[in-house]
Amino acid sequence: MRKLVECEHCGGKKNCTRSGGRSCRECLAASGRGLHQFATVRCSYCGGRGRVWVEEEDEAEEAAEEKS
Numbered sequence: 001m002r003k004l005v006e007c008e009h010c011g012g013k014k015n016c017t018r019s020g021g022r023s024c025r026e027c028l029a030a031s032g033r034g035l036h037q038f039a040t041v042r043c044s045y046c047g048g049r050g051r052v053w054v055e056e057e058d059e060a061e062e063a064a065e066e067k068s
Contacts (some may be wrong), residue, residue, distance in 0.1 A: 015041065031044070
């Protein structure tokens with residue numbers, strides 16, 4: 001089952017500020033900026049939405065796996 005959760009990378013802010021108030025190298029590279037610029041760009045992990053879809057196993061499936 002899929003579940004919509006808050007992005008762990010940006011904390012739901014939609015902009016990456018992981019490196020001391022500026023964007024991390026991955027987000028800077030994804031936006032086309034230079035890696036050593038002081039900038040804040042949208043999060044590349046959630047696409048600037050603040051939330052991501054994650055796969056979550058059902059408890060029934062986990063119980064079936066434990067029995068086998």
